[in-house]
Amino acid sequence: MLSKSVTGSFGAAICSLRSAHLTDAVVRRTKRMMLDTLGVGLLGTRTQVFNKLLQYSQRYSAQENSRVWGRPGVMLPPQYAAFVNGVAVHSMDFDDTWHPATHPSGAVLPALLALADTLPVRPTGEELLLAFSVGIEVQGRIMRFSKEALDIPKRFHPPAVVGVMGSAAATAKLLGLSPAQCAAALAVAASSAGAPMANAATQTKPLHAGNAARRGLEASQLASLGLEGNKEILDLESGFGIFYGDYSPKELADVSPSGHYSWVLEDQDVAVKRFPAHLGMHWVAEAASAVRRKLLDSNSYLSQVSRITVKVPPSKYVNCPFPGTEHQARHSFQFNCCTALLDGHVSIDSFSSGQMNRSTLKDLLSKVHVEHPQDNHASFDRMYGEVIVETAQGGKYGARCDTFYGHWRKPLSHEDLVKKFQSNASNVLTPEGIEGIVHTIDRLDATEDCTILGSYLQMNKHQTRPLDFSLSELD
Amino acid sequence: MLSKAQKTFRPLTLMTVRALHKSALDVVERPAPEETVTSSFGRFIQGVQPYHLTPTVLRRSKRMVLDSLGVSLVGSNTEVFELALQHCQHMYARDDVSSVYGREGTRLSPTLAAFVNGVAAHSMDFDDTWHPATHPSGAVLPALLAISDMMPGNGKPSGLELLVAFNVGIEVQGRLMRFSSEARNIPKRFHPPTVVGTMGSAAASARLLSLDRTQCSHALAIAASLSGAPMANAATQSKPFHIGNAARLGLEAALLASRGLEASPLVLDAVPGVAGFSAFYEDYAPRSLVSPDEEVPRFLLEEQDMGFKRFPAHLGMHWVADAAAKVHETLVGLTGGTVPPHLVQDILLRVPPSKYINRPFPESEHQARHSFQFNACTALLDGEVTVQSFSDAALSRPDLHALLSRVRVEHPADNRANFDCMYAEVEVTLMTGDVLKGRCDTFYGHWRNPLSDDSLRKKFRNNASTVLSPAKVEGLIAVVEDLERLEDCKPLLNQIQ
Numbered sequence: 001m002l003s004k005s006v007t008g009s010f011g012a013a014i015c016s017l018r019s020a021h022l023t024d025a026v027v028r029r030t031k032r033m034m035l036d037t038l039g040v041g042l043l044g045t046r047t048q049v050f051n052k053l054l055q056y057s058q059r060y061s062a063q064e065n066s067r068v069w070g071r072p073g074v075m076l077p078p079q080y081a082a083f084v085n086g087v088a089v090h091s092m093d094f095d096d097t098w099h100p101a102t103h104p105s106g107a108v109l110p111a112l113l114a115l116a117d118t119l120p121v122r123p124t125g126e127e128l129l130l131a132f133s134v135g136i137e138v139q140g141r142i143m144r145f146s147k148e149a150l151d152i153p154k155r156f157h158p159p160a161v162v163g164v165m166g167s168a169a170a171t172a173k174l175l176g177l178s179p180a181q182c183a184a185a186l187a188v189a190a191s192s193a194g195a196p197m198a199n200a201a202t203q204t205k206p207l208h209a210g211n212a213a214r215r216g217l218e219a220s221q222l223a224s225l226g227l228e229g230n231k232e233i234l235d236l237e238s239g240f241g242i243f244y245g246d247y248s249p250k251e252l253a254d255v256s257p258s259g260h261y262s263w264v265l266e267d268q269d270v271a272v273k274r275f276p277a278h279l280g281m282h283w284v285a286e287a288a289s290a291v292r293r294k295l296l297d298s299n300s301y302l303s304q305v306s307r308i309t310v311k312v313p314p315s316k317y318v319n320c321p322f323p324g325t326e327h328q329a330r331h332s333f334q335f336n337c338c339t340a341l342l343d344g345h346v347s348i349d350s351f352s353s354g355q356m357n358r359s360t361l362k363d364l365l366s367k368v369h370v371e372h373p374q375d376n377h378a379s380f381d382r383m384y385g386e387v388i389v390e391t392a393q394g395g396k397y398g399a400r401c402d403t404f405y406g407h408w409r410k411p412l413s414h415e416d417l418v419k420k421f422q423s424n425a426s427n428v429l430t431p432e433g434i435e436g437i438v439h440t441i442d443r444l445d446a447t448e449d450c451t452i453l454g455s456y457l458q459m460n461k462h463q464t465r466p467l468d469f470s471l472s473e474l475d
Numbered sequence: 476m477l478s479k480a481q482k483t484f485r486p487l488t489l490m491t492v493r494a495l496h497k498s499a500l501d502v503v504e505r506p507a508p509e510e511t512v513t514s515s516f517g518r519f520i521q522g523v524q525p526y527h528l529t530p531t532v533l534r535r536s537k538r539m540v541l542d543s544l545g546v547s548l549v550g551s552n553t554e555v556f557e558l559a560l561q562h563c564q565h566m567y568a569r570d571d572v573s574s575v576y577g578r579e580g581t582r583l584s585p586t587l588a589a590f591v592n593g594v595a596a597h598s599m600d601f602d603d604t605w606h607p608a609t610h611p612s613g614a615v616l617p618a619l620l621a622i623s624d625m626m627p628g629n630g631k632p633s634g635l636e637l638l639v640a641f642n643v644g645i646e647v648q649g650r651l652m653r654f655s656s657e658a659r660n661i662p663k664r665f666h667p668p669t670v671v672g673t674m675g676s677a678a679a680s681a682r683l684l685s686l687d688r689t690q691c692s693h694a695l696a697i698a699a700s701l702s703g704a705p706m707a708n709a710a711t712q713s714k715p716f717h718i719g720n721a722a723r724l725g726l727e728a729a730l731l732a733s734r735g736l737e738a739s740p741l742v743l744d745a746v747p748g749v750a751g752f753s754a755f756y757e758d759y760a761p762r763s764l765v766s767p768d769e770e771v772p773r774f775l776l777e778e779q780d781m782g783f784k785r786f787p788a789h790l791g792m793h794w795v796a797d798a799a800a801k802v803h804e805t806l807v808g809l810t811g812g813t814v815p816p817h818l819v820q821d822i823l824l825r826v827p828p829s830k831y832i833n834r835p836f837p838e839s840e841h842q843a844r845h846s847f848q849f850n851a852c853t854a855l856l857d858g859e860v861t862v863q864s865f866s867d868a869a870l871s872r873p874d875l876h877a878l879l880s881r882v883r884v885e886h887p888a889d890n891r892a893n894f895d896c897m898y899a900e901v902e903v904t905l906m907t908g909d910v911l912k913g914r915c916d917t918f919y920g921h922w923r924n925p926l927s928d929d930s931l932r933k934k935f936r937n938n939a940s941t942v943l944s945p946a947k948v949e950g951l952i953a954v955v956e957d958l959e960r961l962e963d964c965k966p967l968l969n970q971i972q
């Protein structure tokens with residue numbers, strides 16, 4: 001019997017949680033997360049970074065392979081399918097964000113679908129839902145072991161820290177591992193956790209999600225072969241505690257088969273992005289759009305702007321005055337503010353090289369000053385974005401955004417979430433594939449074989465072209 | 476030619492850059508390559524020349540190669556190696572590219588071969604240890620051999636090219652560890668091979684793959700996102716995977732960089748507010764490497780030799796074993812042959828404080844390799860610790876358990892948890908009241924008292940002969956001895972299985 005330890009309690013919970021424990025709210029929210037993840041993942045299969053990783057991964061083959069999203073007929077060994085699909089999900093920073101901060105779904109869903117493709121008995125939609133929820137839950141719980149996790153990160157990129165643990169938990173669940181093996185999967189996964197923040201805002205960032213998915217799956221597979229790690233990995237400061245300055249792990253309550261279970265997702269929803277950039281950009285874009293309206297309503301012109309003040313929380317890696325790459329642009333308060341001022345919104349296309357190189361945009365960028373008011377905390381739960389524009393004529397227009405549309409306090413309507421998915425997926429799939437996924441996710445708990453999703457994910461329309469962000473090898 | 480003073484690193488911030496280029500809007504944001512620590516490493520990896528390897532560095536690195544091969548070959552007998560190999564063979568189709576240690580005819584994809592061979596290297600904690608502490612060779616050699624196997628028959632690297640790449644991988648590890656004073660002590664948070672080993676493997680692989688200097692820098696940056704594992708998994712079955720993954724992922728980073736994947740150009744630099752490689756340390760002060768074009772590089776291996784183990788356990792165990800062995804000598808002198816536990820009243824160990832090697836009653840071979848108490852008592856009983864001391868039978872000896880129950884541990888204030896200055900004292904009080912003492916400041920095999928070439932070869936023979944024929948065992952010794960003169964490393968690749 002497992003000793004009463006935090007790690008042991010996680011192993012036991014992963015194993016004991018049942019579909020009956022899933023509440024309506026959790027089911028609803030996880031379905032939204034899955035749909036959004038698949039959409040951004042499909043769009044992401046058009047990126048250069050995805051192509052590079054796919055080409056690299058194609059040197060590997062296996063007896064049992066899993067499907068690569070958006071690439072009809074292309075299969076990879078499950079770990080590498082999880083890897084490239086995970087990269088796709090995070091390739092444009094368009095995926096979901098939680099509080100405490102991480103991108104929970106991209107580390108979990110690709111691993112589960114890749115695993116599902118190889119299981120002799122295909123999992124049902126309900127089993128997929130449950131395993132996915134377990135993967136999200138574990139991430140939420142372990143982030144709550146540290147106060148440091150509440151703030152925008154500075155050292156380790158959270159998806160690389162908790163994402164791999166979530167992937168290990170979710171895949172251990174789908175594999176039906178014993179409590180001890182589930183705990184071992186977590187221990188093995190811990191040795192694969194962690195990546196520095198410096199690689200955010202670079203082409204390598206998407207690999208953080210891809211590797212989390214891949215290595216969490218690998219951890220489960222190794223645990224099922226009998227590999228063990230430290231049985232108290234979550235308990236020890238020299239264990240999972242190494243990633244945090246302050247660390248206080250807590251046991252999960254015993255999961256009784258017929259009782260109630262409190263999921264973190266129930267109390268804390270995720271944010272869904274409306275454009276592909278770091279979450280912080282969404283506050284600033286909304287504020288800037290509002291300022292633009294005021295400016296135009298009073299018959300002023302953008303060309304009259306003399307100074308732009310952006311009031312945001314201090315966060316070095318998203319403070320980039322003159323981004324040179326699309327990755328930097330997605331992590332630049334300044335860029336997103338100016339784009340929204342110019343166009344009224346930020347969109348997928350805003351990060352194309354054509355749009356990034358506009359002289360009107362660069363002109364605005366040169367007028368931006370960033371301030372960090374004391375009351376603007378570097379936390380996705382507390383921050384705000386304020387934009388003040390001054391004109392040469394003496395005009396002053398300001399707007400503040402406390403909660404952007406898509407944030408957990410103001411979630412996307414169901415209609416808008418589906419629209420986002422359809423818009424993303426239509427870059428890659430036929431209408432049949434698109435509607436197939438919407439329909440399947442909607443009825444996931446009644447789906448007999450969840451791998452039907454994989455089929456839809458490869459129903460490409462003809463002539464899909466790569467997104468023109470920078471020189472692509474496929475052009 | 477820049478004077479020495481001007482060559483020292485100037486911290487560069489994004490604000491500095493902006494101030495410099497305020498007027499020109501379309502200037503690239505990043506600092507010029509010559510000015511960062513990260514780019515200096517890329518330049519070093521690409522720019523080192525074979526003639527930069529001094530005789531000392533050549534000699535020392537060849538000893539490391541031989542020892543690494545030997546411990547890996549004996550490691551291919553372990554359960555954990557078997558598990559890793561099975562995993563790769565189940566999850567991936569046959570890919571007859573890179574050889575697996577000790578398994579004739581078994582080949583895997585390069586990164587997977589690097590993985591299982593790295594696991595073998597660290598499987599018994601028998602591999603080399605450096606100062607600051609890490610196990611440098613096991614993370615690097617498997618990646619290089621895997622790449623060599625990958626190259627076409629008429630394009631294999633020469634022995635010298637292999638040695639240069641190997642030394643690049645070792646040097647990068649050594650340099651990175653010197654960026655932090657924290658690294659000098661026995662680690663508490665991140666297991667060093669997972670922090671610097673991955674980087675070393677990326678550097679060495681980038682060199683052998685002939686990447687250009689920018690790609691070399693990106694290889695390091697990509698590897699940084701694959702680094703870091705917790706100390707809690709040391710002393711478990713997962714520990715060997717740390718080196719296996721370091722080798723594998725460093726190689727992968729280099730392969731991805733060769734395809735044009737990019738990562739942070741400032742990963743090794745200290746950028747306030749955004750952690751790069753600094754994420755793994757509490758204090759971090761990076762320094763650029765001199766350009767090999769401007770100055771002959773001085774390899775750390777020249778100044779700081781490697782420690783080789785005499786038995787498969789954590790380095791700290793070697794002090795305690797040597798100290799206890801001295802007491803054993805005296806004891807058998809007194810008793811005329813054996814050491815009966817009932818004669819012993821108390822055993823006091825004076826060792827540095829380090830929780831993960833302080834285990835009164837280890838329950839597995841992994842724990843036993845990380846137990847001051849276990850290794851002291853084994854040496855007390857047998858006069859030495861050997862490969863066989865960690866077998867199931869040896870672990871459960873009643874005599875051993877009798878002694879273990881009599882051990883006390885003290886941490887004298889002057890005994891620091893640092894492989895360069897620690898010591899061990901064993902004080903045995905007999906029932907008769909006699910007190911026997913043994914102390915070890917520098918065990919045989921430590922860098923201050925290195926194994927002779929003869930002893931090293933003996934260790935290799937003992938290890939390699941568990942899986943290789945005598946012909947291949949001697950063949951490998953000869954090949955490594957002559958490595959820098961080998962036109963083509965095929966003779967090395969052909970004899971490791």
